[in-house]
Amino acid sequence: MLWHIRFHGRGGEGVKLACRIVTRAGFIAGMTVQDSPLYGAERRGAPVVAFARIADEPILERGYIECPDAVVVMDASLLRHADAGVLSGIDAQTVVLVNSPGQPQEVARSFGIVGHVVTLDVSSLALDVLGKHVLSAPVAGFVARVCRLVPRETLATAVRTELVAAGIPPAAVARNLALAERAFAAAPSVGLPVRRENRCASSTAAESPFVVPHLPPRVAAPTIGAPATSALRTLEGWRVYRPVIERNRCTRCLICFALCPEGAIALDGQNYPVVDYAHCKGCLVCATECPPGAIDQVREDAA
Amino acid sequence: MTRDLLTGNAAAAWAARLAAVDYIPAYPITPATEIVETLADWVRRGEIQSRLVTMDSEHSMLAAAGAAAATGARVFTASSSQGLLYAIEMLYAVAGWRVPLVLVNVARAVAAPITLEPDHNDILAARDSGFLQIHTASCQEVLDSILIGYRLAEHPDVLLPVLVNLDGFYLSFSREPVDIPDANEVREFLPTYEPVHARFSASHAMAQGVAVLGASAYAFFKYQMQRAAEMAETVHETIATEFCRRFGRCYGSVEGYRLDDADLVIVMSNSFSTIGKAEVRRLRERGHRVGLLRLRIVRPFPHKELVWLLGGRRAVAVIDQNLSVGKGGILFAEIASAFQGRPAPPMLSFVGGLGGRRFRPGEFDQIAAAMARAAHEGGSSVPRLLYSAVEYRQVSEMLRIAHHDVPASVV
Numbered sequence: 001m002l003w004h005i006r007f008h009g010r011g012g013e014g015v016k017l018a019c020r021i022v023t024r025a026g027f028i029a030g031m032t033v034q035d036s037p038l039y040g041a042e043r044r045g046a047p048v049v050a051f052a053r054i055a056d057e058p059i060l061e062r063g064y065i066e067c068p069d070a071v072v073v074m075d076a077s078l079l080r081h082a083d084a085g086v087l088s089g090i091d092a093q094t095v096v097l098v099n100s101p102g103q104p105q106e107v108a109r110s111f112g113i114v115g116h117v118v119t120l121d122v123s124s125l126a127l128d129v130l131g132k133h134v135l136s137a138p139v140a141g142f143v144a145r146v147c148r149l150v151p152r153e154t155l156a157t158a159v160r161t162e163l164v165a166a167g168i169p170p171a172a173v174a175r176n177l178a179l180a181e182r183a184f185a186a187a188p189s190v191g192l193p194v195r196r197e198n199r200c201a202s203s204t205a206a207e208s209p210f211v212v213p214h215l216p217p218r219v220a221a222p223t224i225g226a227p228a229t230s231a232l233r234t235l236e237g238w239r240v241y242r243p244v245i246e247r248n249r250c251t252r253c254l255i256c257f258a259l260c261p262e263g264a265i266a267l268d269g270q271n272y273p274v275v276d277y278a279h280c281k282g283c284l285v286c287a288t289e290c291p292p293g294a295i296d297q298v299r300e301d302a303a
Numbered sequence: 304m305t306r307d308l309l310t311g312n313a314a315a316a317w318a319a320r321l322a323a324v325d326y327i328p329a330y331p332i333t334p335a336t337e338i339v340e341t342l343a344d345w346v347r348r349g350e351i352q353s354r355l356v357t358m359d360s361e362h363s364m365l366a367a368a369g370a371a372a373a374t375g376a377r378v379f380t381a382s383s384s385q386g387l388l389y390a391i392e393m394l395y396a397v398a399g400w401r402v403p404l405v406l407v408n409v410a411r412a413v414a415a416p417i418t419l420e421p422d423h424n425d426i427l428a429a430r431d432s433g434f435l436q437i438h439t440a441s442c443q444e445v446l447d448s449i450l451i452g453y454r455l456a457e458h459p460d461v462l463l464p465v466l467v468n469l470d471g472f473y474l475s476f477s478r479e480p481v482d483i484p485d486a487n488e489v490r491e492f493l494p495t496y497e498p499v500h501a502r503f504s505a506s507h508a509m510a511q512g513v514a515v516l517g518a519s520a521y522a523f524f525k526y527q528m529q530r531a532a533e534m535a536e537t538v539h540e541t542i543a544t545e546f547c548r549r550f551g552r553c554y555g556s557v558e559g560y561r562l563d564d565a566d567l568v569i570v571m572s573n574s575f576s577t578i579g580k581a582e583v584r585r586l587r588e589r590g591h592r593v594g595l596l597r598l599r600i601v602r603p604f605p606h607k608e609l610v611w612l613l614g615g616r617r618a619v620a621v622i623d624q625n626l627s628v629g630k631g632g633i634l635f636a637e638i639a640s641a642f643q644g645r646p647a648p649p650m651l652s653f654v655g656g657l658g659g660r661r662f663r664p665g666e667f668d669q670i671a672a673a674m675a676r677a678a679h680e681g682g683s684s685v686p687r688l689l690y691s692a693v694e695y696r697q698v699s700e701m702l703r704i705a706h707h708d709v710p711a712s713v714v
Contacts, residue, residue, distance in 0.1 A: 020308075020478065027308055027480060035308075036477035060581035062473045062574055064661060200664065209669050210692045218707065222416045225706035232704050 002055040003192050004065045005143065008086045009074030010240060012044040014136025017166060018074065019050035021140035021180075025150040025158035026054040034059050045240050045282055047084045054149065067200035069192045070095040070147055071115070074122070074135050077300045079111045081237035089200060090115045093193035097146055099123055099135065118146050120187050129179040130172075133240070137163070137176035141183035148191045152184055231279070235262070239282030241297040245273055249294035256286035256295065304488075309481040311474030314442040315381065315407050315467075316341035317481075318449030320351050321489040322405075325376040327355040328367040332386040333419055334471035335409035339381060353379075361390035368404050369397030372464070373511045374503035377453065377496045378404040383471060384411035384425045391429060397464055398433025398528065400512040402501045403456030404464045405449055406434065410573065411471040412658040420659020421470040423573065423625040427601075427633050433528045434466040435535055436601040438572045440558070442479045445469045447552055450493055454542045459499050460534045470574040472659065484550055492549050532603040539600065556605035558597040559612065561587060565594025566617040567674040568648075569667075570638060572598045575624060575656050582667035591671050598634060606641040613638070616648045618674035618682065622689075624656035631686030639684065649682035655689035663691045 005022065009015035016037040023033040037050040051065045067089040076098055078084040090096065094115035098107050101121040108117040122138045137159050144155045159180045163173045218225070245256070250272060257265045257273050264279040265286060275286075287295035309317065315338045319327065329339040345351045358364040361382050372378045382390060387408050397404070410421040413428070423438075430436065435455060437448045445467065452465035469475060501511060515521060539556065547553035560580045562568065571579045576597040586593045596612055598605075613619050623632025630636060635652040651673055655662065666689050677683070699709040 023478065024308060032480065033308065034477060034479050036472065038472065059479075060577055060584065062477065062577050063659075066661075208665075208692075209687075210690050210695060212688055212690050212695065215709065219702060219709060223705065223707075229704055229706065 001194065002053060002057060002059060002061070002198070003070070003147070004068045004198070005052040005054070005070045005072065005147065006065045006068040007050040007052070007072045007074065007139075008078055008084060009048055009072075009135070009139075010044070010078070011039065011046045011048050012134075012240075013048075013074050014134050014139070015048040015050050015074060017136035017162060018072070018139040018143070019052050021136060021155075021158050021162045022143050022149065023052045023054065024162050025140070025144055025154050026052075028154050028157055028161075029150045031056060032059055034062070036063070038064065043238075045238050047078060047081075047237065049085075061198070065089075067091075067198060068094060069195070070097060070143070072139060072143055073098040073100075074139055075240070076100045076107070077240070078237070079113075083237060087111075087113060087115075091199070092116070093195070095146060095190055095192060097142055099139065099142075116190065118188060118190055120183060122183060125179060125182055125186070129175055129182070137180040138183035141180035142187045145184045145187040146190045148189055152181060155180060155184055234278045235264075235281040236277055236279075239280065239300050241282055241284060241299055242277065242280065243275055243282075243284055243287045244296045244298050245275060246294045246296060247272055249292050251292050251294070253291055255289055255291060259285050259289050261285060304485055305483045306480055307483060308478040309442050309446075309483070310337065310476055310478050311439075311442045311445045311469045312337035312409070312476070313341055313478075314446040314481050315449060315469065316345075317483055318446045319353070319379040319405075320345060321446075321484065321486055322377060322379065322450060322453050322493055323351075323486075323490070323495070324353050324379040326368070326371040326378045327353050328358050328364045328371070328378075328380050329355055330358045330361050330364045330382065330386065332361075332383045334411060334475040335381045335383040335386070335407070337475070338407060338409070342379075361386040362393055365390040365393035365397055365406070368406070369393065369400055369402055369464075372397070372402035372404040373400060373501050375496065375498040375501065377457075379407075379449075380404070381407040381409065383409040384413055387425045388413060388428055391432065394429050394432040394434055394464075396512070399524070400501070401462045401528075401531075402464065402511070403453070403462055403496075405452045405456060406464060406466050407445075407449065408466055408468045409471045409475045410468055418658040420472055421573075421624070422657050422659065423468070423623075423633075426466065426468045427625050429466060430602060430633075433532075434464050435461075435532060435603065436466045436468065438468045438599055438601055439474065440574050440576050440597060440599075442474055442477065443481045443552065444554070445474060446481060446483070447546065447550070447554065450489060451539070451542055451546055451554065453493055453496075455535060455539055457496055457498075458535075458538050458542070461531050461538055462500055463528065463531050463535065468573065473574040482550075482552075488549065492546065536600075536603045536605065554599065556598075556600035556608055557612065558599055560595040560597070562594035562596060562612065564592060566592040567671060567678070568594050568596055568613060568616050568619050569670065569674075570596045570598060570613075570619060570621040570634070571624075572601070572634065573624065575622075575662075578662060579622070579667075582662075586667060586671050593671055593674075598638075601634075604637060604641075609638055609641045610645055613648060614642070614645065617678040618649045618651065620651040620653055620670050620674050622653045622655045622670075623686075624654075626654055626657060626686075631684070635684070635686070647682075649677040649680075650684075651677050651682055652684060652686045653689055654686050657688075660689075662689065663693070
């Protein structure tokens with residue numbers, strides 16, 4: 001058997017480390033494993049994907065997992081953005097683990113998820129125990145239990161091994177251990193689908209060959225034929241928190257307007273700053289620099 | 304021996320550690336940076352005694368690496384993509400100095416346009432430099448090939464530097480179980496470098512890398528590199544045999560998979576060959592007699608071995624993860640040339656995995672079908688890009704956003 005688990009989250013939430021703890025647990029349990037993260041230009045808050053392969057046979061696969069047996073949604077806000085590809089390649093048997101306080105049926109319905117949805121409010125557990133939104137250890141606990149990968153003791157060893165290797169101080173390792181075990185205990189045991197073959201194996205769904213045509217250089221070179229096309233690339237999917245300007249506290253000093261690195265703050269007719277949420281990437285430079293503290297930070301989940 | 308989960312980058316760092324390298328000139332570039340970061344961390348903790356120096360460019364880095372190797376130090380360094388290309392001038396110089404060192408390249412496609420994922424136009428741009436080249440397919444092989452690489456580079460009959468290639472992302476950031484041999488066992492296989500030719504010693508004055516003007520002298524010294532590279536083939540065989548005996552892992556200049564009774568053979572290199580093996584297994588289940596040959600050592604080029612293993616097959620398809628613009632796949636051309644004067648099987652040239660492009664469903668079936676046709680109709684040197692209508696539509700959409708129209712007739 002070869003199981004494929006795909007993790008989706010945001011930079012800074014511990015996506016890569018959660019994936020590493022899960023494969024480490026499989027490795028300790030004597031299974032063959034492989035893990036890899038995928039990210040482009042690294043930035044906190046940007047979508048990050050990581051892949052775990054766990055098997056009782058040699059793994060003759062590498063790279064992107066197109067057809068996962070389980071998808072781990074560490075940040076439910078990503079489900080709103082098709083670009084993130086969170087639900088790509090899933091079918092009715094795919095186990096979809098969502099970090100959410102909602103009921104599974106309700107989450108499945110509101111996001112149109114066809115797979116077997118399991119939910120756990122991992123964020124609240126993490127905020128409760130660690131006081132910050134770092135989800136690597138509890139998500140690993142969530143996955144280990146739901147996918148029936150390893151017993152609790154093996155998970156604990158894996159958490160300790162990976163966190164120590166990542167240079168986490170002993171006190172924080174202990175808190176994360178307790179947190180992982182809480183998530184493990186709170187999650188249901190579901191198991192992963194047993195399939196005969198990787199659904200995305202190339203021989204199972206043939207496409208016909210395609211010959212790339214010769215096109216004129218204006219089109220064939222990486223050029224942009226008109227100004228302002230970057231406005232079409234929206235960035236709202238990058239945010240964990242959004243800045244909300246409280247007009248009654250704003251002094252119109254224009255510091256936020258001047259410092260916004262994306263030029264995503266405009267001025268209205270009375271010179272009050274207005275955030276363009278389609279292009280605000282959620283860096284919160286404005287909120288940090290605002291002299292009267294007139295910019296609130298609101299979690300996207302709650303916005 | 305310890306068995307642990309290591310990325311390809313960490314495996315490379317471990318190999319440098321086990322080789323007890325003296326000197327590491329460093330300059331960062333994604334996706335190779337983790338290698339020198341790992342080594343720098345060990346230096347900081349006092350776990351290794353190497354001297355690590357950050358340089359101002361890859362060009363200086365290679366100059367420093369070559370100069371240090373000329374004094375008799377064991378030298379390790381790493382780069383990737385644009386970084387390797389920036390160092391190319393010094394690669395030729397260092398190889399011409401005839402000093403041994405191991406340089407790791409973490410393959411990444413070369414700009415423009417820019418990307419972070421792998422193909423082999425970077426490492427193959429260095430193919431004529433005089434560096435020997437080992438291309439790896441797993442994290443374990445990264446570690447092992449660097450250790451073998453030092454023995455090869457330092458062998459008195461060779462004395463050429465070695466480039467070890469590993470694919471960015473697919474190996475560099477992927478963790479797999481890796482056997483880390485004990486330092487003592489490695490020391491027996493790879494003792495401290497005692498240079499006979501290139502060394503720095505006040506009591507034995509010598510000059511290295513001296514200026515030579517005049518074609519006769521140039522041609523003589525240049526061709527000595529060719530002679531040394533030819534020697535490297537048998538030297539590698541001897542070293543790999545010893546490595547196999549000591550550590551139980553055996554490497555040749557090529558690796559065969561389901562090759563013995565194969566009528567049709569797919570040739571690949573590096574980490575994507577792992578995926579190729581799974582596809583071969585799948586094609587076998589459907590009754591196709593297909594095998595895979597992975598080219599591991601690209602310099603010296605294993606002509607004889609390739610002719611031996613590919614000759615007499617019904618058809619051969621080479622999947623090049625590179626593009627020589629105006630020619631096609633680089634390895635296809637090299638493999639085809641090996642059959643000069645001998646009967647060659649019908650051969651097909653495919654270009655796949657450019658910029659890390661993933662194989663699409665059905666592509667290996669298409670390749671197998673094309674090979675079966677070629678067995679009757681003959682081969683072709685015309686390169687075929689592995690590409691799909693789905694991708695073309697996606698790119699067309701990007702072009703539309705960039706205010707360009709793509710002919711609808713081809714979409």
